[in-house]
Amino acid sequence: MKIAVVRLSALGDIIMIEPLLRALMNQGHELHLITKPSNCALFDDYAEPLRVHAWTSFAEANDLRNLGFDAVIDAHNNLRSRLISAWLWPAAVYRVSKEAWKKGAHALGLKWPVTPFQTRLLQAAKPLLASGADIQGLWPVRSAQTGEGTYRVLVLGGTYATKQIPLSLCADVLNRAGGSWVLLGGSDDLSRAQELHAMLNTGLQVQIHCGQSLVASQRLIQGSSAVISGDTGMAHWAAALGKPLQVIWGNTHPLYGLSPGQWPGARVNHHQVQDLDCRPCTKFGHDRCPKGHFRCMMNQKAEAIVAELENLD
Numbered sequence: 001m002k003i004a005v006v007r008l009s010a011l012g013d014i015i016m017i018e019p020l021l022r023a024l025m026n027q028g029h030e031l032h033l034i035t036k037p038s039n040c041a042l043f044d045d046y047a048e049p050l051r052v053h054a055w056t057s058f059a060e061a062n063d064l065r066n067l068g069f070d071a072v073i074d075a076h077n078n079l080r081s082r083l084i085s086a087w088l089w090p091a092a093v094y095r096v097s098k099e100a101w102k103k104g105a106h107a108l109g110l111k112w113p114v115t116p117f118q119t120r121l122l123q124a125a126k127p128l129l130a131s132g133a134d135i136q137g138l139w140p141v142r143s144a145q146t147g148e149g150t151y152r153v154l155v156l157g158g159t160y161a162t163k164q165i166p167l168s169l170c171a172d173v174l175n176r177a178g179g180s181w182v183l184l185g186g187s188d189d190l191s192r193a194q195e196l197h198a199m200l201n202t203g204l205q206v207q208i209h210c211g212q213s214l215v216a217s218q219r220l221i222q223g224s225s226a227v228i229s230g231d232t233g234m235a236h237w238a239a240a241l242g243k244p245l246q247v248i249w250g251n252t253h254p255l256y257g258l259s260p261g262q263w264p265g266a267r268v269n270h271h272q273v274q275d276l277d278c279r280p281c282t283k284f285g286h287d288r289c290p291k292g293h294f295r296c297m298m299n300q301k302a303e304a305i306v307a308e309l310e311n312l313d
Contacts (some may be wrong), residue, residue: 002030007075011233014039015240017075019135028045041214047140061087095122114257138265139240148223155229157185160285162251163230171199180205187211239266244312250297255282269308274297
C-alpha cells in the first residue's frame, strides 16, 4: 500500500511518529510523510526509505493527490490536517484521537491522564498493521558519530519561558556535576547561554552552540553521553537516540501523553515538583508564570538531578 502520514508539527511530535513509520515500512508499505519544511531536516540522516514532503500551502495538494495514496494516517487531527486528508480522497483516512475532553478537564482541576500519544497513534493505524506488529528500537541513523561520549548536553531552549530551565538551576546542576558540557538552544538563547557561562565554576569545559541548524543540534546530541532538557523537541530527539535523558518539567506535565521516550530503549528520568495545585497550567506554556512564583521549576532539586544523571550515564 501507498500510505501518507500527515503530521505538520511540532518537532517532538514528528519524532514520536517515527516508530510507526518504520513498522509500516517493515511490512512493505510505501510511506510518505507530509510535514512542515522546518521538520524535513530531521530525516537527512535517516536510514529508511521514507519520502518526506514539505507542506507550505494547498498549492501542493494536487501534486500529492496525484501520487494516488491508498490510505492516510492523520497523526495531527487539526483543521489543516483534516483538509489535507480530505483532499487526498479516495484514500481511506485513519485519524488519531486527541482526547481533548481529558485535556480540557485539567483546567477544572480533574487531572485525568491522557493516553500516551504513541498508543493513540497505534490505535488509529491498527487496521494497517499486521497482527502482532511491534514497535521497537531507537531512531535509525545512517552515519556513525565520531568522538561519542566525551561531553554532556544541556538544552537551554524552549518554545515558552515556562518550559525553560532557570539559569540558577542550570548553574547549580553543572557546577555539581562537573565535566564537559555543550549548551544548546536557539539564537534567542545565546545571551542566556553567555549569562550561564559566567555563573559556572572555572574548571568546567563549556561550549556554546546556540542558534545551530536542526541537523547540527541533532549531531551534537547524537555524540553526547547524556542530555538534560526541559519539555522540548530536543528532549524527544535525545530519547529517540537512546541517550540518558533528564527531563525537567515546568508548567507542562507527562500526563498530557506527550512525554519523551514512549518506546523500548529510551532511557529517561522525569523530574517534577509534586503537590502543586497550579500545575499543569497549560499543555503548551506561558511567557511567564501566571502565579508569579514559578515553583514548578524553582523548587526543583539540583542534587536529585545530578544523582540521576550519574545513575543513567
